[in-house]
Amino acid sequence: MSRARRARPEPLGVSLQEAVRQAFAPELAVPRHRAAWRKLSLRWKRNLARLRPLGGMSRGNTVELFQDGDLLLEALWAAIAGAERHVLLATYIFEPDRVGLRTLSELASAAARGVAVHLRFDSVGSSNLKAEHLEELRRLGAQVKAYNPFFTWRSRLSKRLVRDHRKVCVVDAAVAFCGGMNVTEDYAGERYGNGRFLDAHLRITGPAVQDLEALFQPSGMRRASAAAGEGTFVQVLESNRWRKRRAIQRALRYTISRAGERVWLTTPYFLPTPPLQHAIVRAARRGVDVRLLTAGQSDVPISRVLGRHTYGRYLRCGVRIFELRQRTLHGKICVIDGVYGSVGSFNLDVLSDRYNHEVNVTVLDRTFARELERAFERDMQGAVEVTADAWGRRGLASRLAGWFLYQLVRFF
Numbered sequence: 001m002s003r004a005r006r007a008r009p010e011p012l013g014v015s016l017q018e019a020v021r022q023a024f025a026p027e028l029a030v031p032r033h034r035a036a037w038r039k040l041s042l043r044w045k046r047n048l049a050r051l052r053p054l055g056g057m058s059r060g061n062t063v064e065l066f067q068d069g070d071l072l073l074e075a076l077w078a079a080i081a082g083a084e085r086h087v088l089l090a091t092y093i094f095e096p097d098r099v100g101l102r103t104l105s106e107l108a109s110a111a112a113r114g115v116a117v118h119l120r121f122d123s124v125g126s127s128n129l130k131a132e133h134l135e136e137l138r139r140l141g142a143q144v145k146a147y148n149p150f151f152t153w154r155s156r157l158s159k160r161l162v163r164d165h166r167k168v169c170v171v172d173a174a175v176a177f178c179g180g181m182n183v184t185e186d187y188a189g190e191r192y193g194n195g196r197f198l199d200a201h202l203r204i205t206g207p208a209v210q211d212l213e214a215l216f217q218p219s220g221m222r223r224a225s226a227a228a229g230e231g232t233f234v235q236v237l238e239s240n241r242w243r244k245r246r247a248i249q250r251a252l253r254y255t256i257s258r259a260g261e262r263v264w265l266t267t268p269y270f271l272p273t274p275p276l277q278h279a280i281v282r283a284a285r286r287g288v289d290v291r292l293l294t295a296g297q298s299d300v301p302i303s304r305v306l307g308r309h310t311y312g313r314y315l316r317c318g319v320r321i322f323e324l325r326q327r328t329l330h331g332k333i334c335v336i337d338g339v340y341g342s343v344g345s346f347n348l349d350v351l352s353d354r355y356n357h358e359v360n361v362t363v364l365d366r367t368f369a370r371e372l373e374r375a376f377e378r379d380m381q382g383a384v385e386v387t388a389d390a391w392g393r394r395g396l397a398s399r400l401a402g403w404f405l406y407q408l409v410r411f412f
Contacts, residue, residue, distance in 0.1 A: 020044055021041075022230065023041070051255075054237060054250060059207070061231050061234045065343070065368070065372070069181060069187040070189035073192055076177055084115065085115060086117070088170040088213060089117075089118070090215075091125075091166075092345070094119075098192060099183060099188050100183050104133065108137050117140075117141075121147065124150050161355045165356035170213045173213055175203065176204045176205075180199045181197075181200075181201045198328065198330060198331055200332070201343070208361070241354075249276070251342075255340060259288050261338065264336075265293070268332070269303040270307035271350055280314065281314065281319075284317045290320070291322065295323065295324060295328065297328055298329075312388075322380050325382060325384055335372040335373055338366060342363070345360070346359075350409060
C-alpha cells in the first residue's frame with residue numbers, strides 16, 4: 001500500500017476563516033442573532049487556530065452519525081462488499097459471533113477478489129478470536145495482526161497495559177467508519193445482535209478519510225488544514241503512547257476550557273485526569289451549562305464505583321450528572337456550544353488518557369452538533385439525574401469502596 005501524501009499547509013487565515021464562515025454564516029444573517037453569533041464565530045475561529053497544530057484538519061467532508069448498530073453494520077458490510085483496492089480494519093473487540101463471522105466472510109470475499117485486506121485487532125479485547133477463525137483470511141493473502149499480546153514475559157506491565165482501542169475501517173481511501181462500536185453482537189440491534197450497548201459511530205467521506213487511513217501507517221500523518229470546496233470541517237485526532245501523540249487530550253482540554261455556552265459529555269467510564277478535571281470544573285464555574293451522561297449500569301462495575309467517588313467536586317460547581325439506566329452506555333461523545341462535536345473511542349478515564357491508542361473525529365458544523373445534542377437529549381430520557389443530596393446520602397460501603405479503589409488507580 002502506498003504511503004499517503006502529506007498535504008501542503010495552506011495560509012492559516014484563509015482555510016479557517018472559510019470553515020468558520022461556512023459554519024456560522026446562516027445565523028449571522030438573522031438580525032436578532034447577529035451579535036451573539038458573531039462573537040461565537042470569532043471565538044471558534046481562535047479555537048481552530050489553536051487546534052490547527054494538532055493536524056488532521058480538512059474541509060469538504062460528509063459525516064453521518066449512527067447509533068443503530070444494525071444500520072452501521074449494513075453500511076460497513078456494503079462498503080467492504082464494494083471494495084476494489086483495499087480494506088483497512090482496526091478494532092479493539094472482534095468476537096467470533098454472528099457479527100464477527102459475517103464480517104470475516106465479507107473480508108474474505110474481498111480478499112478473494114484481489115482486494116488488499118488488512119485486519120488489526122487487540123489481543124486482549126479480541127482474546128476469543130482464534131487462529132482457526134482467521135485461517136481463511138490468511139490463506140487468501142490478507143494481513144492479519146493481533147496487537148501487543150499480553151502474556152509476553154519480556155514486556156513490562158506498563159507496556160502490556162497499552163491497548164489498541166481504536167475502531168476504524170477505511171475502504172479504498174474513499175469512505176471511512178470511526179467511533180466506539182466494536183465488531184460483536186453486543187453493538188448490533190435486533191436483526192444481528194442483542195443491542196446490549198448504546199454507542200455512536202460515524203461514516204465519513206472526503207479528505208478526512210486520508211487522515212484516518214494514515215493511522216495505519218507506521219509514523220502516522222500530521223496534515224495542515226486542507227481546503228476542498230464546500231463541505232463539513234473535520235479534524236481527526238489521535239492519542240498514541242508510542243508516537244507521543246496526545247492530540248485528543250489537548251483538544252478536549254482546550255475546547256472545554258474555551259466553551260462559551262454549553263458542554264455536553266457522554267462517556268461510559270468517568271475518571272478524568274487532573275488537567276481535564278480542571279477544565280470541566282472551570283467551565284461550570286463560569287456558568288457554562290456542563291452536563292455529563294455516564295453509565296448507570298456498566299460493563300466495568302469498578303469504573304462505575306470510581307466515577308461515583310468523584311461526583312462531589314463536579315456537583316458542587318454546578319455540573320449536572322446523569323446515569324443511564326435503561327441500557328449499558330458505551331458511547332463517547334462531546335458537543336460544545338451547539339457547533340462543535342466529537343465522536344470516537346476515547347473514554348474520559350485513565351486508561352484512555354495514559355495508555356490506549358485512540359482516535360476521535362471532531363466536527364465544526366451546527367447541523368451535526370445539533371444532531372449530537374438531540375441524541376444526548378434522547379439518551380437522557382432513560383437516565384436518572386444524580387443530585388448533590390442523593391450523592392451525599394450514599395452508604396458507608398459505597399464510600400469506602402470508592403475511596404479504596406481511587407487510591408489504587410492513582411498508582412497507574
